[in-house]
Amino acid sequence: MWDVIDPCAPLSSERVYSGRIWDVVTESFEFPHNEEPLTRDFIDHMGAVSVVVLDEQHRVLLQRQYRHPVGMRLWEIPAGLLDVEGEDPLDAAQRELAEEADLRAQSWHVLADFFNTPGYSSEAQRLFLARGLTVIPEHERHQRVHEEADMETAWVPLDEAVALVLSGQLHNPSAVAGVLAAHAARQNGFATLRPADAAWPEHPRRRP
Numbered sequence: 001m002w003d004v005i006d007p008c009a010p011l012s013s014e015r016v017y018s019g020r021i022w023d024v025v026t027e028s029f030e031f032p033h034n035e036e037p038l039t040r041d042f043i044d045h046m047g048a049v050s051v052v053v054l055d056e057q058h059r060v061l062l063q064r065q066y067r068h069p070v071g072m073r074l075w076e077i078p079a080g081l082l083d084v085e086g087e088d089p090l091d092a093a094q095r096e097l098a099e100e101a102d103l104r105a106q107s108w109h110v111l112a113d114f115f116n117t118p119g120y121s122s123e124a125q126r127l128f129l130a131r132g133l134t135v136i137p138e139h140e141r142h143q144r145v146h147e148e149a150d151m152e153t154a155w156v157p158l159d160e161a162v163a164l165v166l167s168g169q170l171h172n173p174s175a176v177a178g179v180l181a182a183h184a185a186r187q188n189g190f191a192t193l194r195p196a197d198a199a200w201p202e203h204p205r206r207r208p
Contacts, residue, residue, distance in 0.1 A: 011030065021081065045122050046081055046082050046123075049096060050080075051079065051097050079096060080093075105131060110196060162180065
């Protein structure tokens with residue numbers, strides 16, 4: 001049992017809103033066993049990457065950042081948009097880790113792929129596991145601005161992070177998925193994880 005790519009070809013498509021990060025599209029399409037075409041509005045999103053960072057003690061890096069739509073400061077993992085044309089997802093993840101956490105990692109694997117809200121958004125996210133860490137020298141570090149300027153950082157034991165998820169104290173979707181996936185993958189020493197450059201045809205913008 002697995003998810004399959006099986007899009008319904010649109011009969012019409014209109015971009016009704018263009019934003020800085022995502023657009024809103026209205027599409028009509030024929031659907032099996034339905035007499036009339038269906039029409040759906042959805043967010044057309046460029047996609048994103050996120051990184052579960054584990055140190056040698058199996059502590060996960062969490063960063064608290066303000067998120068205005070929900071009016072909360074959320075503990076999250078390093079993440080960012082695939083907003084550089086033609087950039088490989090792994091390169092994007094490495095860039096975000098450097099910019100947000102001042103870290104580089106020697107070991108990279110794909111931990112999971114998921115859609116944040118497939119009912120109304122095309123946003124696809126690739127979740128990486130990064131290990132073998134080195135700190136970026138201060139003179140080479142990225143200058144963080146806006147909400148990233150006052151991020152708090154904490155190294156939390158992976159088992160404790162799992163408990164925070166299950167007790168409802170962590171809410172960011174990539175952090176929730178990443179913590180639970182890393183915990184599951186650790187059971188066999190991360191031996192079954194995909195390579196960092198694994199194909200990603202499920203991303204709507206990366207299909208042939």
